[in-house]
Amino acid sequence: MRLVRYGAAGAEKPGLLDGEGAIRDLSAHVCDIDGVALAPSALAQLAALDPASLPKVMGDPRLGSAIARPGKFICVGLNYADHARETGKEPPAEPILFAKASNAICGPNDDVEIPRGSEKTDWEVELGVVIGTRAKYVSEDEALDYVAGYALVNDVSERAFQSERGGQWTKGKSHDTFGPVGPWLATRDEIADLADIDLWLDVDGERRQTGNTRTMIFGVATLVSYISQFMTLEPGDIIATGTPPGVGLGMKPPVFLKPGQVMTLGATGLGEQRQRMVQA
Structure with missing residues (x-):
């Protein structure tokens, strides 16, 4: 998977890139691309999703840091x-x-x-x-x-x-x-x-x-x-x-x-x- 965070600085939403490079919204499944979402079990759940079933993000939104709030x-x-x-x-x-x-x-x-x-x-x-x-x-x-x-x-x-x-x-x-x-x-x-x-x-x-x-x-x-x-x-x-x-x-x-x-x-x-x- 290729996971992204998109939107205005400080208000980014989680997403993934589908096979055509379009952003699909993950907000219904994870709060953010952070330590919780990166646990092996959480990643397995995201990998099981069909990207086509996720809302497609239109336009060309700003991309935030790929990782939210790293501790170190x-x-x-x-x-x-x-x-x-x-x-x-x-x-x-x-x-x-x-x-x-x-x-x-x-x-x-x-x-x-x-x-x-x-x-x-x-x-x-x-x-x-x-x-x-x-x-x-x-x-x-x-x-x-x-x-x-x-x-x-x-x-x-x-x-x-x-x-x-x-x-x-x-x-x-x-x-x-x-x-x-x-x-x-x-x-x-x-x-x-x-x-x-x-x-x-x-x-x-x-x-x-x-x-x-x-x-x-x-x-x-x-x-x-x-x-x-x-x-x-x-x-x-x-x-x-x-x-x-x-x-x-x-x-x-x-x-x-x-x-x-x-x-x-x-x-x-x-x-x-x-x-x-x-x-x-």
Whole structure:
């Protein structure tokens, strides 16, 4: 299934995409696409529905974040070997974890703000993993059983705030709109091979990032298991698994985003996003 949330910001409704890509309303079956709806039993009930029996949503509504109100937004840094090299760093021996504040989450096509005082706002296309079952101390062998599905994430970053202002990375990652998620959540059965997902990102139509999950240092099962050793992962939590090469920081000389520019990005099986940069 491909699950979506559609409607005005703060008033999104749950839906699914039918075989022709039309939105079908799920409001009679679930309150939202959240941790409750992502439980295995709840997903099984939704999968049993005939999309043609659901009300068809007309027009072209705004899409909200594919996941409502995640308790945690955990990110993994330097998780692609070629991206680590472009930043001049050695590939990490263990996953580098940091948090992105939940206020950063927005719809896949919403405007993205450049923070006041920012000179180094950057882009990062990523595979997002969404938890469906509470996970604590899980093994790698069983880790994917705790996953509800996957979504496209843009881990927008302010590099000066992240690395030049002291402390940890969170303040460079958490500005409002710095976490577009969607357009849809693809349930596990929608993704044939987690180790062969193409990712790309353009700025004003010029290709910046081209990558594939085959160059990830730590795969999805490893990450879910690893993170669950340090914190309990709850249904609806999002893990952004790292970005391939081509970020603005890695260009020579570095290039960063300006108001009016447009990012477009996508990944195999996870759809596309489009965001216009605006000044906060």
